[in-house]
Amino acid sequence: MNNRLLYATALAVLTSCSTAKDESAGKRTNQSPTSFTTVVECTLYDGMTKQSPQLTIVSSGMEVQVMDTVDAYFVKARVTKDGKTLNGYMYRTCFPQK
Incomplete structure (x- = not known):
């Protein structure tokens, strides 16, 4: 029983x-992408490590589309710079805290 x-x-x-x-x-x-403005100069990486290839440098005050919060340190992001759209990963610390 x-x-x-x-x-x-x-x-x-x-x-x-x-x-x-x-x-x-x-x-x-x-969930759709959300626009954020960077608060510091950051790097858009091709992967989720500092050893990953750098796609571009994102200057402070630039608008970035955050597509997903991947982990505790990185977000998946889309950046349009010089007429090109780049997808990659950025540190969360690039954006204002909520």
Whole structure:
């Protein structure tokens, strides 16, 4: 009897976790790019390390489209500079804190 109760409880917990995960994933994919203005001069990198190739230098006060908050340090960004649109990664510290 105890095994059946334990099994039913475990199944209910797993079901509720997977349902919550599916709902949050749907909200994230519908998010559109958000415009931010840089507060300091920053580098747009091709990858998420300082060793990644540099795509361009973004000057202070330049508008950047933030497409996704990738991790604790980087955001995926789109920059238009000299008529070219570049996609890459920038440090979060380039933008004002909310």
